[in-house]
Amino acid sequence: MARNKFNVDEELEAEFDMTHLKRIMVFVKPYQKSIYITLFVILLANVATMLGPYLTKVVIDTAIPQKDMTLLAWLGVAFVASVIVTGLCMWYRIGAITRIGQDILKDMRFSIFEHLQKLPFAYFDSRPHGKILIRVVNYINTLSDLLSNGLINLISDILSVVVTLAFMFAIDVKMTLYSLILIPVLFVIVMVIKNAQRRAYQQLSNKQSNLNAYIHESIAGIKVTQSFSRETENHEIFTEVSDAYRESWMKAVKIQFLLWPGVQNIAVITTCLIYFVGIKGLGVEVSTGTLVAFVGYVGNFWNPVINIGNFYNSLITATAYLERIFETMDVEPDIIDAPNARQMPTIKGNVRFDNVYFRYEEGKNILKGISFDVKAGESIALVGPTGAGKTTVINLLSRFYDINEGEISVDGENIAEVKLRSLREQMGVMLQDTFIFSGTILENIRYGKLDATEEEVIAAAKVVRAHDFISALKDGYHAEVKERGSTLSAGQRQLISFARALLADPKILILDEATSSIDTQTEMLLQEGLEKLLEGRTSFIIAHRLSTIKNSSRIFYIDNGRIQESGSHDELMAKKGYYYQLYQSQFDMLQAL
Structure with missing residues (x-):
């Protein structure tokens, strides 16, 4: 099957739609209370921040012309208080958002991992394991910024825009309308960029997946590589796959960064326009304090707009990865319980x-x-x-x-x-390719019966003739084995697997x-243990x-x-x-x- 190759791009079976965002909200929902508290703190910070330009206006238009030192002092105290409140709120916001975002990521990662446990063998046979692994690790991690900061920051920035507009309209309606005159230009820029950006990140996710698949395959087959002196050829293949990933990355980043300078330039032009309108008049009469306040508010308005643009960037980027994540989660397990499935009685x-x-x-x-x-x-x-x-x-x-x-x-x-x-x-199943997990030998034998005592483990190992070689190890049953049991011989791995099966006491x-990897001498010793293993069971x-x-x-x-x-x-x-x-x-x- 073509998709089961590291150098073949995966084709999406389902395009992104708004239901993907709704599905993200399922993971957000358990943290609603914490989110509401955080949003209240953010709103408080926004109000405190918006007080700054207004207090400056009062200082310039009232306190200084009237030489009212008492008012000036109180305004100074209010300004310092607003800065302190803003700082405390921001400190709480950073910690809360990070914690909530990581909890959401943990839940998403657990959900996809749990789903993978239910998928049929055919799913894993039809695609490189590296392309599955990247969805659980890299793609979820790519969503970190979106979920840790993006969603809550988006709401925060929207609140900031609303509060800023409220202050601006309260001070001068015409100046506010002048401040919004370039919004349609921003909308056009966003619409032009978004489709190209999404396509670029879809391509990037393909190349990233290919690279991860080849690295995983190369590590798994390193013994074969070295046996046949294939290092040079593999290096050339890796370079080719890595270069394809780099080119896709550069293309995606170039498109992504088109939005930020566009918004930044619009913000600067808007500030210049406010100065021009305020000084020339153009049907608007404003005091110096009002003009200074509006320049401050324009900055406070466009900064969150820039942030919203960055969030939109992140969202478009994330869609390429969400598509892959939800595509995996949408694969229906072939082997499932029937609607009215019953418990299997004790097997005879x-x-x-x-x-x-x-x-x-x-x-x-x-x-x-x-x-x-x-x-x-x-x-x-x-x-x-x-x-x-x-x-x-x-x-x-x-x-x-x-x-x-x-x-x-x-x-x-x-x-x-x-x-x-x-x-x-x-039931107990022992395969030719015996899998040994990283951990101790004791933990591997106990895998099928977690509540087994150490004495029960040793007794099972003795029956299948695994006890002698285990005892000869430096730490015996507590000896650490590497991933897939790489430090053990094939025969030793199979003897451990026999002990694991005997301890689990399956009925079938x-x-x-x-026994294919057990030498003839060990097989002769194992025959008695094998008879014990088979005794009384089908x-x-x-x-x-x-x-x-x-x-x-x-x-x-x-x-x-x-x-x-x-x-x-x-x-x-x-x-x-x-x-x-x-x-x-x-x-x-x-x-x-």
Whole structure:
């Protein structure tokens, strides 16, 4: 799929509209009380700030001409008080806005992360993980200024404009109208710039996503890179991707910064116009104090207008990222609980596939009418050529995908009609690519049963033969392992995974090539532990190493989406069919070694 490449720009599946802003308000709503308090403080600061030019007017027009020292002193006290009130309010505003904005960002990040946990495997298979990661981290962080300062500052600036206009109209209506004469010019500038700016930031988000995807891919594959001496080629690719990001960034910033000088120039021209009108008259007669006050008010008027323009800039920029964020949050999970889903009762372990068909999206059927019954406690081995459908069988049983036709039931309960969590909590899945989380070995084994004691963890590790190598480590069970268990061998990671599965005590256990990375000597030691692990529970085992499945209750040979034959090891060997040929070819290969 084209979108699953780092050098292919993502296409938006849904364009930005005003509902995106409404969705932001959903995250803002829990903090309404704090926002209202902050807005009151901002309003108080605006009123205190607007007093300055008015007090200056009174000083020039009244106190100084009348040589009224008492009035001048009181005006001085009032001016100092207004400055102090403004300073205190601004101090509160900065702290409150930052706190509210970061809380909103935290909620948004949690919301998208929580949603990602519910998305199907197909979503993660169809796009680079770096392009998913950037939406949770970088794109959310890009909204920081918008949410930490933008929304509240926008309201603050609107209040400031309203309060300023109120003072201006109260002093002189005609001068106020002259002050607003260039507003239409500003509107035209904004309309011309906004579309180009949004397109530029959409392109920037694409290039940023591509860069992040390539970095993530390069780090994940660093061992392969160094093994094949691909550093020079990778450097050239990185340079190309990075240059594309830089060019998009420069283009976007150039367009963004067109608005600020436009507004700034209009503000300066308006100030000049006020001086010109005040001095020449032009149908307006104002005192010196009024003219000085109006110059101050014009500054107080256009400064928030400039800020509103900057907010608009930020909003247009943010739309490019909001589109990506909400696009991810709008992806509907394929695997969800049915409307009337019920809790899965305690599983005994009876499993039934009844004429099951399955295909990926619009492709051909992977499974073609598979049917079988498994009794509680049986161990079922799935063998067959690559791509035959073995892993698909266990993925459907875990309900990682939904079937197209037929029915899968556990203890007579249709798994499509029970709550997903209640089903998976009673199942254990061990994959060939064992995932070890950063943390201690103890925490990794305890992952499936958080309330397990250390003694229970050690007991599980002893059963699966992991205790000896863990004890040999410097800090034993409290030894720290790196991300993905990079400091452990593949076999050690799988033994830890075995211990994790045993400790969780699942009723149905699935092993998908779970012993493939264990050496022959360790495998011999593990066989006894594996028997203990399988004891008393239904298990499905996929293994190419046939020596590990000889003791299974039944073996299903799967090919071309169907079960071609089934039976015990001895039965299938006597039958001399597909399984016999597979076993003999593997035996002959081992003999040749």
